[in-house]
Amino acid sequence: MNYAIVLLLLLAIGLYGWLVRRYDAQRIHQINRWHVAAFGATIAALYLALEPPLEPFADGSFFAHMAQHMLLVYVAAPLFLLSAPMMLLLGSLDLTKARRLGRFLSGPFWRFLTFPVFTWLFFMAVMWGAHFSPLYELALTYPAVHILEHALFLTSAVLFWQAIIHIGPVSWPMNFPLRIVYVFLAMPQGAFLGLALYQTRVALYSHYVASHGGSAAAALADQHAGAALMWIAGGLLLFVVFMAVVAMWGRYERRLGEQLDAQFDAQLRSGAISAIALGLALFALGARPGVAATLDQGRSLYQIHCSSCHGANLQGSANAPSLRDVSLDAIDFYLTTGRMPTSVLSGQNQHRTPIFSPAEIDALIAFVMSRSHGSRVVPLVDNAGNLARGRALFIANCAACHGATATGGSVGYGWIAPSLDRATVTQVAQAIRVGPGVMPQFDEHTLTDRDVNDIVRYVNVLQTDVVNAGGLPLGDLGPVAEGLVAWLGLGLLIVIIRLIGSSA
Amino acid sequence: MIRRVVLALDDRLGTAHFMRKALRKAFPDHWSFMLGEIALYCFVVLLATGTYLGFFFDASAQPITYNGSYPSLHGIQMSAAYASVLRLSLDIRAGLLLRQIHHWAALVFVAAITVHMCRIFFTGAFRRPRELNWIVGLVLLILALGAGFTGYSLPDDLLSGTGLRIAYSVLLSVPVVGGYLAFLFFGGDFPATQTIGRLFFTHVLVLPALLVAAMAIHLGMIWRQKHTQFRGPGRTENNVIGSPLWPNYAMKSVGLLFAVAAILTALGAFFQINPIWLYGPYNPANVSSPAQPDWYIGWLEGALRLGPSWDWQIFNHTIPAPFFAGVLLPLVFFTLLFVWPFLERRITHDGQPHQLLDHPSDVPWRTGVGAAVLAFAIVLTFAGSDDVQAKIVGISVERLVNLYRIMLLVLPVAVGLLTFQFARELRARRNALAEAGTRIAISRTDSGGFAEQPEKDARRP
Structure with missing residues (x-):
């Protein structure tokens, strides 16, 4: 038993559990338990692949080693993606870090790394390269290289699968036909690789010759058994995935049809x-x-x-x-x-x-x-900005339409700058960045993140009644409401003089 | 003791004779005669509260950095005037209450003057011999508007600064002398450092002094000419029927003073007015929305909003659009009001002195004209807050402006004609009833019953 691996797995479980707790605490609702189950299955697959009873054989048998790799690449990697790690990470980080991560995820490096053509080629390159290069031999000789090799397998597989498993942020969303093509193209590659290995006439790895008691023939037989496993089991697993994608497409189209039917029925019923x-x-x-x-x-x-x-x-x-x-x-x-x-x-x-x-x-x-290329950057607001700065920025940038008291106002052509009394600090910050309706979009060159944080702080203060000294604020409408109330006051006085005076 | 003082005074000044006459002076009991009194008592409240505010206001444009008790403005540059109103509002004991009472009193003051003026107009009380007092009353109205606007502008906050900016532009739009006028009132290019000082001096000395003087003349003339009165049994052109000043009318009037003070204090205590800390210090680069003046300037604001965007070129001199709506319109409006008594005399050829009032329906055409002018002013006033209404009812401002433009042309005519017709029918009905002889004599019969005897033969119209 390799205790380092067990420790790593335990660490991973702890980290995931911590993320789930933070996510659940921050997002009001709870994470789908299927994600947690998928993570459990990931850990199980990794344990199965890297620990006894399989692991001791892997050192001596290509077949066992291939089984390990199959588990890592075709089972552990997709299961890991199904456990929604990126969604959890983004949802549970604090805003500064989530923002930084969001920026990274929208950045060129990550987008290149997750580009489907690249991930497909990279995965295939790793699969072919690992078996037909000195790397494999080195890995069998040096444990450190072996760990590196497994990490490479896992990484390339995760990158490969993320192109079709759309959970959390997705850089390159693909529709179903594309995903089917993506998986379909991978199937012959796996089969070719398996066949290529199966047809080898010589034992490729001297390590295994040694472990089979110096018998090249035994090593070759083992090699062929492993190749068959890759060819058949790998093909089967890919086929299952292929069918799953096709089934998902079918369900998608069916729901779309149902929805269109419902729409059509509704139109028929209402006649308009x-x-x-x-x-x-x-x-x-x-x-x-x-x-x-x-x-x-x-x-x-x-x-x-x-x-x-x-x-x-x-x-x-x-x-x-x-x-x-x-x-x-x-x-x-x-x-x-x-x-x-x-x-x-x-x-x-x-x-x-x-x-x-x-x-x-x-x-x-x-x-x-999962289908948009838009920014995933979330606003950083902690409602602890500088009040006076926020007030000055609010008056300079927002008050012209929303009013100094944030009650809102008309901005022409039927558009209204709404009252901000219901908006949360996050929504205010988002509105500044997004610019909904006719509102201008304020980017980071116009209002920095710090400016936005200060502004939302002041809006929040306006929403509380701390600033409403002097009685009922009369809807914060200013002289319009004040004039009406003054006339009501005069009306009351006229009632009084009517009572103390005579009417003839 | 009191008796001895009074006797001593009488001995030296001969006041007893005057007092005996004065205290028995008759005041009509009709409630509408107390409208002007409401305005008078508002003015009393204004003087009292304004004095308190004057102790704390710093009429200076000197820029200072705020570090008072309102955290949202910490470290912000503002004029000393604005800072002093902040301090007055948020730190000084009873400062906010008295400031709010002062502001509410100003709003009710002008409202009371307006209603009072309507009463005078629609009952024909301005006719000979009271044309002069009508003019003094109009002067009082203009002074009140001026006092209101200068007071509203003193705090140097964002909202009033916007108002001053508009006033400055309107002044500039006057042909030839506009620039000089603007310099006279503002002391330089807007925003000028001298403006607040001039506004302050005008608001606390010039206008109150003129108001007091004009009020003294106004009341003195009433005293001298005596009150008008409505027609009624026993009321003629040569007498005044009412309660004596002492004790009846004096009690009523003191009661009214308390009522006015009470209601203004309640307004000041329970309803926020002009929260300048929310608007912030004036900065020409900023503006808030909605931005309205106090209600009595609303008609001018409305006129500017509805006014056509004419820019006339005369002798290489531009007459900009604000001139027509912001200068010409109020000029025509007030001129019309000033000359009305003389205009009416020309039309009716009635130069006789009148002590008895008209019922509004007695002179349908005057009532119609008055209603039309009132409708005109009300449409303008409402147009002054079109953006607020647009937000509330969900119509676009542009459409609302056009709607108000149509209403401004149609509504006064319609209201005038309708009122005219209504008054005519009312008058006809009253005349018919009077002719029908509705009075009945009832006499007790010998057997203990009652017998009715129509005074005249009933003639149905």
Whole structure:
């Protein structure tokens, strides 16, 4: 038993558990337990691959070693991805770090690393290279190189699988046909490699010749058995994945059809495109309380509530913009302020109570962001900014439309700068960065992160009644409301003189 | 003791004779005669509270860095004037209460003057011999507007600074002398350091002194000319029916003073007005929305908002758009009010002195014109807050502006004609009733019952 590996696995379990706890604590709702189960299975697969009873044989047998590799590459790696590590990490880090990570994930390095063409080629290169190069021999000789080799296998496999397992942030979202092609192309490669090894006439690795008591023939037989395992078991596993992707595509299309049918029925029933009736019907269809955030849930929610305007593939329509470049901030803002989904096709969306639960919102975000190239940077707000700075910046940048008291105002052509009394600090920060409606988008050159943090602090202070000295604020409408009240006061005085005077 | 003092005074000044007459002076009992009194008592409250505020206000544009008790403004540069109002509002005992009472009193003051003026107008009380007092009353209204606007502008906050900016531009728009006028009132290019000092002096000395003087003349003339009165049994052109000043009317009036003070204090205590700490110090680069003046400037604000964007070129001299709505319109409006008594005399050829008031329906055409002018002013006032209404009702501001433009042209005519017709019908009905002889004599019969005897034969119209 290799205690270092056990220790590492225990560490991984501890880290994952810690992340889950932080995630659950920060995000109101809890993580889907299937992710946790997937992580458990990952650990089990890793243990199976790297610990007795398999491990002692791997040193002497190519077949056993191949079984190890199969477990790592085709089982542990996809299971690990199914345990949603990146989603957990982003959701449980504090804002500064999440922001930094988000920046990294949207950065060129990560995008190159996760580019599907690269990941496919890289994975194949590692598979071929490892078996037909001195690396394998070196790994068998030096344990450190062996560890490196396993790490390389795992890394390339994780990169390979992340292209089709869309959980958490996805840099290069692929639709189902592309994913099927991606997996399909991998199948012959695995088979070719297996066949290539199977057809070898010489024992490739002197280490195994030695471990088989110096018998080259025994080593060759072992080599062929391992190759067969790679060919057949690898092929089978890839085939299972292939079928799973096809099944998911089928389910996706079926739901899309159902949704279109429901839409069509609703249209038939109402005799016209009644957006509200449709929205209600779809909401009834889509409301599945208690379901935690998953990509599938996000997808079905999207299809039911969003796709009629934003398009089945986020491409947008005459009624709504494309979401292919939408930022995480924007989706979160529109959903948590209840501005989306909307029942009006033109005009301004109002701040309402969101129709989705936080879990459903997260599912939608997960789904849309899996297909969007937009920024994943989340605003850094801790509600501890500099008040006086925030006030000055608010007056200079926000008050012209939202008013010095943040009660909102008209900005022309029917647009309204809404009152900020319901907005959370995060939503205010998101609005600054996103610029919803006709609001200007303030980027980091106009308002730095520090500026935004200061502004939201002041908005938060405006929302509390600390600043409302002097009695009822009369809706913070200024002289308009004051004038009306003054006339009411005069009205009262006229009642009094009417009472003490005569009427003739 | 009191008796001895009074006797001594009488001995030397002969006050007893005057007092005996004065204390028995008759005041009409009709409630509408106390509208002006509400304004008077508002002014009393204004003087009392304003004196307190004056102790703490620093009329200086000197820039200072704030480090007082309001954390949101820490380290911010502001004028000493703004800082002193902040301190007055948030730190000085009863400062905010008295500031709020002062501001509420100003709003109710002008409102009371307006209603009082409407009463005078619609009952024809301005007719000979009281044309002069009508003019003095109008002067009082203008002084009150001036005092209100200068007071509103004193704190040097963002909202009032925006108002001053508009006033400055409107002054500049006056052809030929605009620049000089602006310099006179503002002491330099806006924003000038001298402005606050000039505003302060105007607000606390010039205008109150003029107001007191004009009020003395106003009341003196009433004293001399005596009150008008509504028609009624026993009321003629040669008498005044009412309660004597002492004790009846004096009691009522003192009661009213207390009522006015009580209501203004309640407003100041329970309703926030002009929270300048939220608006922040004035900075020409900033603006808040919605930005409105106090209600009595609202009609001018509305006129600027609805006014056409004319820019006339005359002799190479530009007459900018604000001139028409911001200068010409109020000029025409007040000129019309000033000359109305003389205008009406020309139209009616009635140069006789009148001590008895008209019922508004007695002179339908005057009532119609008054209603039309009132409608005009009210439409303008409402147009002054069109952005707030746009937000509340969800119509675009542009559409609302056009709606108000149409209303400004249509509504006064419609209201005027309707009022005219209504007054005419009211008058006809009253005349018919009067002719119908509704008075009935009732006499006790010998058997103990009652018998009715119509005074005249009933003639149905």
